[in-house]
Amino acid sequence: MYVHVPFCSVRCGYCDFNTYTADELGEGATRASYADSAIAEIRRAAAQTGPRTVETVFVGGGTPTQLAAADLVRILRAIDEAWGLAPDVEVTTEANPDSVDPAMLATLRAGGFNRISFGVQSAVSHVLQMLDRTHDPLRVPEAVRWAREAGFEQVSVDLIYGSPGESMDDWRRTVEHAISLEPDHVSAYALIVEDGTAFARKVSRGEVVMPDDDETADKYLLADEMLEAAGLGWYELSNWARDEAAQCRHNVLYWTGGEWFGIGPGAHSYVGGRRWWNVKHPAAYAQRLAAGQSPEADGEVIDADAARMEDVMLRTRLRTGLDPAGLPAHDHLIEQGLLEPVATKLVLTKKGRLLADHVVRELT
Amino acid sequence: MTPPTPSTPPAVGSTPPGLLRNFCIIAHIDHGKSTLADRMLQITGVVDERAARAQYLDRMDIERERGITIKSQAVRMPFRKSDGDDAGTDYVLNMIDTPGHVDFTYEVSRSLEACEGAILLVDAAQGIEAQTLANLYLAMDADLHIIPVLNKIDLPGAQPEKYAEEIAGIIGGNPDDVLRVSAKTGQGVEELLNLIVDEVPPPQGDPDSPPRALIFDSVYDTYRGVITYVRVFDGKLSHRDKIKMMSTGAVHEMLEVGVISPEPVKADHLGVGEVGYLITGVKEVRQSRVGDTVTSNARPATEPLGGYAHPNPMVFSGLYPIDGDDFATLREALEKLQLNDAALVYEPESSGALGFGFRIGFLGLLHLEIVRERLEREFNLDLIATAPNVVYRVELEDGSEHVVTNPGDYPNSGKISKVFEPVVSATVLAPSEYIGTIMELCQARRGQLVAMDYLSEDRVEIRYTLPMGEIMFDFFDALKSRTKGYASLNYELSGEQAADLVKVDILLQGEIVDAFSAIVHRDNAYTYGVALAGKLKELIPRQQFEVPIQAAIGARVIARENIRAIRKDVLAKCYGGDISRKRKLLEKQKEGKKRMKMVGRVEVPQEAFIAALSTGDGPS
Numbered sequence: 001m002y003v004h005v006p007f008c009s010v011r012c013g014y015c016d017f018n019t020y021t022a023d024e025l026g027e028g029a030t031r032a033s034y035a036d037s038a039i040a041e042i043r044r045a046a047a048q049t050g051p052r053t054v055e056t057v058f059v060g061g062g063t064p065t066q067l068a069a070a071d072l073v074r075i076l077r078a079i080d081e082a083w084g085l086a087p088d089v090e091v092t093t094e095a096n097p098d099s100v101d102p103a104m105l106a107t108l109r110a111g112g113f114n115r116i117s118f119g120v121q122s123a124v125s126h127v128l129q130m131l132d133r134t135h136d137p138l139r140v141p142e143a144v145r146w147a148r149e150a151g152f153e154q155v156s157v158d159l160i161y162g163s164p165g166e167s168m169d170d171w172r173r174t175v176e177h178a179i180s181l182e183p184d185h186v187s188a189y190a191l192i193v194e195d196g197t198a199f200a201r202k203v204s205r206g207e208v209v210m211p212d213d214d215e216t217a218d219k220y221l222l223a224d225e226m227l228e229a230a231g232l233g234w235y236e237l238s239n240w241a242r243d244e245a246a247q248c249r250h251n252v253l254y255w256t257g258g259e260w261f262g263i264g265p266g267a268h269s270y271v272g273g274r275r276w277w278n279v280k281h282p283a284a285y286a287q288r289l290a291a292g293q294s295p296e297a298d299g300e301v302i303d304a305d306a307a308r309m310e311d312v313m314l315r316t317r318l319r320t321g322l323d324p325a326g327l328p329a330h331d332h333l334i335e336q337g338l339l340e341p342v343a344t345k346l347v348l349t350k351k352g353r354l355l356a357d358h359v360v361r362e363l364t
Numbered sequence: 365m366t367p368p369t370p371s372t373p374p375a376v377g378s379t380p381p382g383l384l385r386n387f388c389i390i391a392h393i394d395h396g397k398s399t400l401a402d403r404m405l406q407i408t409g410v411v412d413e414r415a416a417r418a419q420y421l422d423r424m425d426i427e428r429e430r431g432i433t434i435k436s437q438a439v440r441m442p443f444r445k446s447d448g449d450d451a452g453t454d455y456v457l458n459m460i461d462t463p464g465h466v467d468f469t470y471e472v473s474r475s476l477e478a479c480e481g482a483i484l485l486v487d488a489a490q491g492i493e494a495q496t497l498a499n500l501y502l503a504m505d506a507d508l509h510i511i512p513v514l515n516k517i518d519l520p521g522a523q524p525e526k527y528a529e530e531i532a533g534i535i536g537g538n539p540d541d542v543l544r545v546s547a548k549t550g551q552g553v554e555e556l557l558n559l560i561v562d563e564v565p566p567p568q569g570d571p572d573s574p575p576r577a578l579i580f581d582s583v584y585d586t587y588r589g590v591i592t593y594v595r596v597f598d599g600k601l602s603h604r605d606k607i608k609m610m611s612t613g614a615v616h617e618m619l620e621v622g623v624i625s626p627e628p629v630k631a632d633h634l635g636v637g638e639v640g641y642l643i644t645g646v647k648e649v650r651q652s653r654v655g656d657t658v659t660s661n662a663r664p665a666t667e668p669l670g671g672y673a674h675p676n677p678m679v680f681s682g683l684y685p686i687d688g689d690d691f692a693t694l695r696e697a698l699e700k701l702q703l704n705d706a707a708l709v710y711e712p713e714s715s716g717a718l719g720f721g722f723r724i725g726f727l728g729l730l731h732l733e734i735v736r737e738r739l740e741r742e743f744n745l746d747l748i749a750t751a752p753n754v755v756y757r758v759e760l761e762d763g764s765e766h767v768v769t770n771p772g773d774y775p776n777s778g779k780i781s782k783v784f785e786p787v788v789s790a791t792v793l794a795p796s797e798y799i800g801t802i803m804e805l806c807q808a809r810r811g812q813l814v815a816m817d818y819l820s821e822d823r824v825e826i827r828y829t830l831p832m833g834e835i836m837f838d839f840f841d842a843l844k845s846r847t848k849g850y851a852s853l854n855y856e857l858s859g860e861q862a863a864d865l866v867k868v869d870i871l872l873q874g875e876i877v878d879a880f881s882a883i884v885h886r887d888n889a890y891t892y893g894v895a896l897a898g899k900l901k902e903l904i905p906r907q908q909f910e911v912p913i914q915a916a917i918g919a920r921v922i923a924r925e926n927i928r929a930i931r932k933d934v935l936a937k938c939y940g941g942d943i944s945r946k947r948k949l950l951e952k953q954k955e956g957k958k959r960m961k962m963v964g965r966v967e968v969p970q971e972a973f974i975a976a977l978s979t980g981d982g983p984s
Contacts, residue, residue, distance in 0.1 A: 002940055037602065039386070187937075189935065190934075213932050214928070216932055216935075218933060254940045254943065255938070260940055264940070268940050270943075277944075279527040284475060306947060309947055310943055314938065314945065328522070336908055355930065357933040358933050361957065364950065364954070
């Protein structure tokens with residue numbers, strides 16, 4: 001299950017997720033009423049899918065912790081009632097380091113959440129400013145400590161590299177900072193200029209200059225080296241985990257062709273060979289559900305060819321690699337040092353991880 | 365004044381020559397020729413307003429989109445005179461449409477030959493343009509009666525007094541005699557039709573001699589084969605005749621004769637002065653060439669009408685399918701286009717870089733663009749066009765001579781004794797404030813000033829001799845941008861000149877890519893090489909390996925660039941909500957990759973081959 005919480009206190013310039021600040025929302029889509037809409041969709045969904053056992057729940061956003069902890073717990077409980085949670089279910093919420101406190105974390109933990117992913121992004125003030133992030137980097141260790149004290153089994157941190165103005169040293173400090181938090185899991189993504197964002201407009205006006213690709217490649221290699229040395233091994237090209245148990249099972253499900261149901265405005269679902277997505281605006285979403293209608297905006301059938309393409313596209317990114325059977329000619333990728341055979345699989349080399357999109361184009 | 369007596373409309377194909385008037389309209393592209401033609405068709409009742417397709421005479425879609433007329437046609441319009449002593453008399457006006465672009469000067473001259481009069485149509489807000497002036501001179505050379513007309517007098521910016529004076533200055537006569545019309549509102553158009561009857565001389569010819577008819581257009585039709593448009597000068601052509609083409613002696617059955625009004629109307633025969641069409645069952649326009657004389661096989665004329673010429677291609681370019689498997693499709697497509705385009709010549713060639721394709725000769729750049737667009741659109745081909753070049757004549761030390769249509773075939777400089785390049789005589793009309801910038805541009809393109817004349821107080825005609833290779837690609841664009849769009853250009857081939865030319869090669873990873881080779885003046889070679897190497901660095905995406913780019917004259921490298929190997933592509937998130945979007949992006953990228961050409965190991969995008977051309981004014 002994926003639950004999308006479309007709220008943020010401020011809109012970060014680079015972000016292209018479907019999220020809104022309080023000021024941007026109209027009637028019928030308040031933070032207070034959001035949980036009711038989500039629960040209504042969960043009940044509709046359960047009627048649609050029939051009985052299933054939920055293995056993972058991931059609450060993302062937006063900023064889930066903009067909702068009251070009790071609301072998040074209420075949503076989780078509704079999922080349990082609708083389908084039933086597996087005994088070893090993984091329940092993750094994303095969180096901003098500056099929107100949590102010990103009481104809230106305790107409520108979430110008691111309500112069944114067992115994994116938390118903090119949007120740390122950077123340890124350097126000027127980089128956070130560039131990203132419009134509001135939190136004080138000094139508060140992060142405290143938030144992580146509270147999460148541990150509340151009993152979260154898995155703590156992850158999200159990082160972003162390659163922001164305008166970020167030096168190699170800034171990035172080294174960020175990775176050091178992340179390691180010092182002793183997380184179970186780290187995600188690190190290169191900053192992408194997404195069309196239609198405020199950030200893209202700044203770049204196109206020349207107000208900020210994106211760093212050279214080669215420098216960004218060096219940052220990836222630096223992160224990989226430092227994280228590996230700290231005992232965090234890569235399992236997806238932008239994700240590192242302390243051990244197999246610390247991998248994000250929810251994301252692994254996405255990457256291995258698993259089915260999921262997405263709840264919330266703009267959320268995607270993939271069930272029974274069909275992928276669809278909900279209307280994006282929280283007000284429209286709430287109105288549809290209040291009127292007893294499906295919030296689906298549009299969808300597509302994933303036929304065998306598309307499924308095959310997605311499978312290669314996603315599994316190429318994983319350390320568990322690809323089954324060479326049925327792949328097009330790929331010896332040149334091995335010769336070029338982009339892929340290497342590992343046991344019976346083909347796995348990206350370090351150089352290959354940086355050029356994964358190229359490898360995928362060659363293999364699909 | 366006695367009321368006019370209505371007469372019966374003259375019979376199709378056998379109109380007494382005294383009631384016929386054959387005319388054309390000479391005008392610049394946007395000066396309203398098609399609108400005027402439409403208005404005439406409506407006033408004469410040939411086309412009613414609702415049925416009128418906008419710009420009826422321009423048939424092909426590409427022409428319509430570009431707002432230009434490539435192929436001429438003729439329309440027969442019955443017209444009852446509404447003023448003068450002969451008011452009420454039914455006449456027949458044949459309006460012969462003329463191509464409006466410099467690439468098709470020969471076709472224009474043949475269309476003019478078919479007429480006795482020409483309307484000089486000038487936009488009252490813009491004045492006469494260089495191409496119009498050139499066509500006007502052709503019409504005057506052909507002894508056509510000129511009726512000067514200012515159009516668009518309803519526009520707020522119209523300056524009819526000023527431009528009437530300008531026209532009178534060019535063709536003689538009184539500025540007050542210049543008719544003022546608005547083709548858009550119809551104002552003055554009926555008066556113009558009356559004036560055509562009064563002023564354009566009726567055709568003259570011998571109805572009893574063996575037939576002679578001039579082919580002024582030839583169009584391929586999928587259902588009927590070639591439709592040949594003719595103007596009969598002597599005798600008559602009957603649908604029962606066998607006809608003979610006088611340039612080749614080829615004899616064809618006549619299947620049908622008729623006139624266009626505006627749909628084909630069959631006739632028994634076409635007599636002296638008539639303008640109409642023939643269908644003979646030939647399948648290729650080359651068998652029925654513009655400018656040729658048609659006569660009867662049974663009773664042939666001895667002398668053809670004058671002026672037949674075979675149009676020679678002036679510009680050559682290589683066309684290659686991006687996907688080598690499309691070579692056969694490209695060949696079939698060219699065969700089909702040639703059915704309808706007698707000026708198109710091609711032969712297969714192979715390029716080390718691009719594989720198998722064709723070297724194609726065109727009348728000019730517009731012709732090139734039209735052909736390429738039709739190939740891509742009508743035959744669904746993805747093509748690479750190499751930089752167009754003119755034809756060079758090279759004399760070698762050993763006394764032998766070579767005609768170079770492909771820079772790749774340019775001999776080694778050590779063996780060359782002399783190189784000749786084609787030159788054009790170019791005319792630029794512009795407001796006089798731009799004289800300086802125009803001269804600067806022409807000078808930079810190795811032009812030689814021939815003459816400069818004032819058309820009016822503030823408009824000037826500048827004539828230059830320019831190497832054709834220098835004006836082929838972006839000269840007109842540069843001219844337009846330097847003169848805020850006010851300058852117009854016409855040019856015609858005017859011979860050749862010896863020049864100090866060298867071949868600049870481009871090497872990718874140390875290998876010459878023949879498709880990028882160009883012949884340029886020695887003085888410009890360095891600038892050209894640096895600009896092109898820089899441009900290619902921008903256009904060729906980073907590859908899995910380093911790609912050195914060099915520009916060289918023979919073995920001497922004159923410029924270097926280096927495309928560093930790519931180290932990273934997108935390292936983006938890929939969660940559930942990203943999968944559909946990312947798959948679609950991947951599909952799109954794979955489509956884009958199909959439009960890349962593998963040159964050795966290097967993927968080169970289609971645009972790179974064209975961009976090689978736009979380096980004329982340095983890097984841009």
